[in-house]
Amino acid sequence: MIKNKISPNDSEKDGQKSVLNRRLFLRSAGVATAVGTLAIGACKNDDDDTITPVDGTTVDLGSGDVGILNYAYALEQLEAAFYEQVVKTPYTGITAAETTILTDIRDHEVIHREFFKAALTAAAPTQIIPGLEVDFSKIDFTSRAAVLGAAKLFEDTGVAAYNGAGKFIKSADYLLLAGKIVSVEARHAAAISDLLTPKTADFASDTQIDSNGLDKATASATILAAVQPYVKTKISGANLPK
Template identity: 55%
Template sequence: METEKLFEKDDVNLARRSFLRYAGAGVATIGVLAAASCHKDKNPGPTTSTGVDIGAKGDLAILNYAYALEQLEAAFYINVAAHMYTGATADEIALLTDIRDHEVAHREFFKAALGTNAIKSLTPNFSAIDFSKRDSVLAAAKAFEDTGVSAYNGAGYLIQNADYLLIAGKIVSVEARHASYIRNLVSPGSFADATILDVNGLDKQQTIAQVLPIANTYLTTKVSASNYGYVAS
């Protein structure tokens, strides 16, 4: 219950001030995204008592996919900042709090851009994470960040609108910075090792059908992408 309360209690004013800075986008960009979303792929997929579907193939589905992942990451870091693990250094506290603000900003960006086309707010389930222990928190953070980067990389080619693609590129670059920092906390020097880079030195990518089962491990509200080959069980 504590996790759900924290997830619902947003610092929306902070988020709306922050996302323009962290996403590198202005109000005009949101206007472009919102206007474009009004002309196609109207409405996300069906909502049930236990889950949501990102909807028919198209840019809105991919935006909702990103929105779902950003909701999860924001909820996680809100919990991290509220229950900082034992032994956290001043630098760790400051930087993890910054990451929280970035993720809340990303979440609010997608929420604003999608408007009435957005999927509902998701309920997280972090019962497998011990927020009082550094190793547990950082292992989860590493998994979230690596998965987030690979998710954006894997979905980029599905985005048709150039404005959407530009924003996705800006956001994934921030996520990659997060991943590098977290990885270095877990194991110094592992910020860009062979587990995340291919032989050409490129970040790895995962499909929607590969990413959502991982995300759903930490969600009570399960997310499906039936038009992209994945239905949550």
């Protein structure tokens, strides 16, 4: 059973030998600082109520743009923790090419997680949700099919989540940023689909694309229900824009 507390230092604590590409991280950190400054102005009109657990075990994401940022932060925490575990304990028969792809995705997700944490800490320090506790006990990390199947779920869900929340974002800066991040998540989804079924059209299948040829957009309640089995911390999106 794999249950762990997500924190920015998980990679170091776990002794992972593969580290973030330093140049990419520093470049992203610079972007995070710049957008974090914008976030301060964008969030001033949001409520300043402190985010607290609804009960002893449930965390509410909040409302408005800050709530949406917390929503994205929660999903990025889950994805980063998943890929950290994948790279730490490679599945049986993993190839060098697959290791490179999954490590690159891990690096992106860690950067996304740290970006949202930095932006929320700067803009709404009393409203940021805590580190979530994941539960990957349902995933057999020794099995290629199980790992890539879970990766497909997380990536497809992530894309649909950003698309579903985008129309509720009031800040133009946040909307631009969400559009940039969702494009990266879509690249991840395509890469994982190609690993599962190489040289097919499944990188853009009916499970991902709607009848108009667009990536699907899914409501937050559906997304949270889909990922909750992998998060020990109970998450409430009751106050998110609808």
